Amino acid sequence: xxxxxxxxxxxxxxxxxxxxxxxxxxxxxxxxxxxxxxxxxxxxxxxxxxxxxxxxxxxxxxxxxxxxxxxxxxxxxxxxxxxxxxxxxxxxxxxxxxxxxxxxxxxxxxxxxxxxxxxxxxxxx
Amino acid sequence: xxxxxxxxxxxxxxxxxxxxxxxxxxxxxxxxxxxxxxxxxxxxxxxxxxxxxxxxxxxxxxxxxxxxxxxxxxxxxxxxxxxxxxxxxxxxxxxxxxxxxxxxxxxxxxxxxxxxxxxxxxxxxxxxxxxxxxxxxxxxxxxxxxxxxxxxxxxxxxxxxxxxxxxxxxxxxxxxxxxxxxxxxxxxxxxxxxxxxxxxxxxxxxxxxxxxxxxxxxxxxxxxxxxxxxxxxxxxxxxxxxxxxxxxxxxxxxxxxxxxxxxxxxxxxxxxxxxxxxxxxxxxxxxxxxxxxxxxxxxxxxxxxxxxxxxxxxxxxxxxxxxxxxxxxxxxxxxxxxxxxxxxxxxxxxxxxxxxxxxxxxxxxxxxxxxxxxxxxxxxxxxxxxxxxxxxxxxxxxxxxxxxxxxxxxxxxxxxxxxxxxxxxxxxxxxxxxxxxxxxxxxxxxxxxxxxxxxxxxxxxxxxxxxxxxxxxxxxxxxxxxxxxxxxxxxxxxxxxxxxxxxxxxxxxxxxxxxxxxxxxxxxxxxxxxxxxxxxxxxxxxxxxxxxxxxxxxxxxxxxxxxxxxxxxxxxxxxxxxxxxxxxxxxxxxxxxxxxxxxxxxxxxxxxxxxxxxxxxxxxxxxxxxxxxxxxxxxxxxxxxxxxxxxxxxxxxxxxxxxxxxxxxxxxxxxxxxxxxxxxxxxxxxxxxxxxxxxxxxxxxxxxxxxxxxxxxxxxxxxxxxxxxxxxxxxxxxxxxxxxxxxxxx
Numbered sequence: 001x002x003x004x005x006x007x008x009x010x011x012x013x014x015x016x017x018x019x020x021x022x023x024x025x026x027x028x029x030x031x032x033x034x035x036x037x038x039x040x041x042x043x044x045x046x047x048x049x050x051x052x053x054x055x056x057x058x059x060x061x062x063x064x065x066x067x068x069x070x071x072x073x074x075x076x077x078x079x080x081x082x083x084x085x086x087x088x089x090x091x092x093x094x095x096x097x098x099x100x101x102x103x104x105x106x107x108x109x110x111x112x113x114x115x116x117x118x119x120x121x122x123x124x125x
Numbered sequence: 126x127x128x129x130x131x132x133x134x135x136x137x138x139x140x141x142x143x144x145x146x147x148x149x150x151x152x153x154x155x156x157x158x159x160x161x162x163x164x165x166x167x168x169x170x171x172x173x174x175x176x177x178x179x180x181x182x183x184x185x186x187x188x189x190x191x192x193x194x195x196x197x198x199x200x201x202x203x204x205x206x207x208x209x210x211x212x213x214x215x216x217x218x219x220x221x222x223x224x225x226x227x228x229x230x231x232x233x234x235x236x237x238x239x240x241x242x243x244x245x246x247x248x249x250x251x252x253x254x255x256x257x258x259x260x261x262x263x264x265x266x267x268x269x270x271x272x273x274x275x276x277x278x279x280x281x282x283x284x285x286x287x288x289x290x291x292x293x294x295x296x297x298x299x300x301x302x303x304x305x306x307x308x309x310x311x312x313x314x315x316x317x318x319x320x321x322x323x324x325x326x327x328x329x330x331x332x333x334x335x336x337x338x339x340x341x342x343x344x345x346x347x348x349x350x351x352x353x354x355x356x357x358x359x360x361x362x363x364x365x366x367x368x369x370x371x372x373x374x375x376x377x378x379x380x381x382x383x384x385x386x387x388x389x390x391x392x393x394x395x396x397x398x399x400x401x402x403x404x405x406x407x408x409x410x411x412x413x414x415x416x417x418x419x420x421x422x423x424x425x426x427x428x429x430x431x432x433x434x435x436x437x438x439x440x441x442x443x444x445x446x447x448x449x450x451x452x453x454x455x456x457x458x459x460x461x462x463x464x465x466x467x468x469x470x471x472x473x474x475x476x477x478x479x480x481x482x483x484x485x486x487x488x489x490x491x492x493x494x495x496x497x498x499x500x501x502x503x504x505x506x507x508x509x510x511x512x513x514x515x516x517x518x519x520x521x522x523x524x525x526x527x528x529x530x531x532x533x534x535x536x537x538x539x540x541x542x543x544x545x546x547x548x549x550x551x552x553x554x555x556x557x558x559x560x561x562x563x564x565x566x567x568x569x570x571x572x573x574x575x576x577x578x579x580x581x582x583x584x585x586x587x588x589x590x591x592x593x594x595x596x597x598x599x600x601x602x603x604x605x606x607x608x609x610x611x612x613x614x615x616x617x618x619x620x621x622x623x624x625x626x627x628x629x630x631x632x633x634x635x636x637x638x639x640x641x642x643x644x645x646x647x648x649x650x651x652x653x654x655x656x657x658x659x660x661x662x663x664x665x666x667x668x669x670x671x672x673x674x675x676x677x678x679x680x681x682x683x684x685x686x687x688x689x690x691x692x693x694x695x696x697x698x699x700x701x702x703x704x705x706x707x708x709x710x711x712x713x714x715x716x717x718x719x720x721x722x723x724x725x726x727x728x729x730x731x732x733x734x735x736x737x738x739x740x741x742x743x744x745x746x747x748x749x750x751x752x753x754x755x756x757x758x759x760x761x762x763x764x765x766x767x768x769x770x771x772x773x774x775x776x777x778x779x780x781x782x783x784x785x786x787x788x789x790x791x792x793x794x795x796x797x798x799x800x801x802x803x804x805x806x807x808x809x810x811x812x813x814x815x816x817x818x819x820x821x822x823x824x825x826x827x828x829x830x831x832x833x834x835x836x837x838x839x840x841x842x843x844x845x846x847x848x849x850x851x852x853x854x855x856x857x858x859x860x861x862x863x864x865x866x867x868x869x870x871x
Contacts, residue, residue: 001690005689005690005692006652008702008705009700009701009702010699010700010701010702012699012700013694013695013700019703031714031776035685035686038686040624040625041624041625041648044625048627049708052143057306100674103296111660112660112674113676113690114659114690114692114693115693116656116693117692117693117694117700118693118695118725118744119294119698120725120734120739120742120744121726121727121732121734121745121746122727122732122734124695124698124725124726125726125727125730125731125732
């Protein structure tokens with residue numbers, strides 16, 4: 001799971017959970033895969049992110065080094081910043097671990113890079 | 126035809142012949158997709174399918190006028206039951222009157238509006254006679270502006286003072302005073318205006334079809350006043366109810382509305398049928414999507430139709446043709462058209478004349494024999510291909526007739542008068558010239574001479590080879606219902622996926638749609654309820670390779686960098702953060718036939734799981750009915766699509782039951798394209814493209830989507846045909862045995 005996905009996921013599906021965001025990350029295996037850098041895409045996606053959540057998520061898996069705590073003004077011209085954002089958004093991936101709902105503490109496992117957000121039939125009643 | 130061709134003479138280099146490999150073969154291609162294992166049946170019916178396509182959900186557009194001391198929003202809220210009742214046929218637009226009504230303290234109230242006042246102290250009373258009409262001009266201008274911006278409207282509807290206004294507008298239309306038209310009117314508690322200046326309008330009978338509804342015990346507008354308005358109309362339909370001053374909508378009154386609107390709606394459908402709007406093929410909807418992606422100014426010289434495998438269009442420059450060809454998977458190639466005629470000899474004559482045409486312009490000549498006008502292209506078009514430095518080849522293509530290589534070469538030789546000085550080169554020449562003969566689309570009835578012939582310069586090929594490249598045969602990871610490569614690419618085109626778009630498939634399966642979306646530059650997310658599928662642990666359709674996954678597929682096509690993630694999740698429950706907006710949603714939901722329609726759940730009450738079972742627990746699932754599923758899908762799209770972006774999905778149904786009005790709908794989404802793919806003799810699926818037109822509003826789930834229970838009907842129909850088949854076979858065998866014995870005797 002990439003951090004861009006984590007930035008968009010909630011545990012709202014749980015009964016009684018209001019926002020369910022952000023999910024806490026517990027990673028046992030983090031992998032880095034290099035992918036092509038597309039500054040245009042990164043520029044487009046940054047305004048859609050909750051940057052603070054992204055930074056804390058990066059921090060919780062030990063990849064916040066060098067990552068600014070807030071979006072820099074005129075980030076679209078700052079290639080260095082875009083590259084850092086690219087790396088943290090698209091290259092760092094959580095292979096194994098789990099996500100935890102901030103309100104209920106319910107855990108969602110991540111295996112082979114795919115988070116499993118399914119509830120049990122008992123939870124949807 | 127002459128008229129449309131005229132602008133060829135003005136334009137410089139702009140005529141391209143788009144040769145889509147037509148309807149005929151496209152259909153066959155689409156139908157040949159392995160689906161439900163009923164290919165043999167579907168093929169027979171392929172010819173019917175296209176002619177049956179209907180226009181996507183046309184509705185009557187009605188402009189609604191509120192009463193005195195109301196406004197558009199207030200009125201909209203008050204007549205909820207009316208809106209709901211007529212929603213199948215009509216779409217209402219509400220506007221507010223321009224004048225504020227002043228209260229006793231002298232302050233203007235935003236919420237209370239009036240179309241005009243008939244007393245000097247800026248008030249209005251329906252019963253007041255002989256007063257002025259203050260502010261009526263401004264109202265007329267406002268209505269005109271609204272009609273210009275949001276119209277044209279099929280009909281006007283008004284209540285009380287609004288109905289009085291509609292009556293005045295109807296009278297004005299009768300006299301020819303209005304710059305716009307409307308075709309019917311609905312009056313709720315209508316009356317004649319008592320203002321002096323309005324008197325003159327009521328001296329003529331009004332022919333406009335009208336429906337009048339009024340209350341017997343209405344004290345504000347007594348029924349006599351309504352009746353006096355009705356007497357002006359030539360063919361009024363009148364519905365009286367026992368209530369007072371409100372827009373009634375119950376029982377018989379509701380039926381009156383529905384009957385009236387049903388007729389008007391039928392008129393609308395007939396009109397559109399006449400216009401030939403009905404046959405929107407897959408090609409043209411793909412084309413329209415592409416044209417809108419690149420904002421290409423396109424002019425149709427010949428309106429595209431199902432009977433011809435090519436389109437003739439005008440484009441400003443060659444680059445636009447290349448752009449279109451770079452996206453389209455249905456176009457075969459684009460050709461700069463030099464000449465097109467009905468006969469081979471005329472084509473040669475035109476080309477010979479073109480060699481002499483040094484004016485730099487197109488010339489239109491009247492042909493004495495046929496009486497049609499011939500278009501001679503400027504020599505400059507041909508000249509660019511002539512230099513000795515440019516190698517060339519001439520391609521011959523015949524549609525619906527086969528020629529041997531030798532015959533084709535003979536045809537090429539007939540163009541020997543063209544001053545092409547360069548060497549002939551068959552592989553990668555600098556210039557490719559194209560000669561096309563069109564023998565119609567009926568392979569059983571091929572004429573000796575072509576219907577039409579074309580000659581021009583090849584510009585670009587479409588993206589058909591991408592279909593081969595993406596073919597499921599060579600794809601690493603596929604599932605039971607992986608989408609065919611061509612259809613997936615068409616869907617991505619329909620969704621107008623462009624570079625850097627965020628694309629979601631909420632029923633991702635093996636990710637075929639994501640592969641297509643990523644091909645056009647989309648960054649893709651997928652989610653699916655099937656854990657085993659996303660982990661590639663379902664029963665394999667063929668020997669599993671190592672590392673099979675959606676991601677692996679994208680790696681295979683070199684688009685891994687645009688893979689975001691796949692998530693195991695239940696679509697019936699919310700998962701995405703509020704405010705997440707996608708640029709496209711393309712999906713093929715399960716139909717409940719080859720893939721089950723499921724969500725997490727259990728029938729038992731008060732069910733709990735013990736702790737030791739929680740690890741690796743696979744939750745039980747319950748039926749997630751199609752109506753509910755599509756309702757959720759449209760609601761999700763309305764919430765999570767960016768405005769102006771698209772949802773593209775398949776919708777399975779029984780063919781006979783198709784009615785464009787019964788397709789799933791949502792107030793924020795507009796159905797912009799809709800085409801059919803037959804799956805069997807009785808069933809089909811339709812490719813629906815919705816565009817988000819309005820910001821999300823909390824809407825009631827759509828009841829329409831509930832009318833088709835595809836799964837149940839599919840199996841019920843299957844039962845009948847299987848039994849029929851058995852009976853027919855038994856009958857045939859009996860007959861054969863009978864003849865045999867008969868022959869044996871004689």
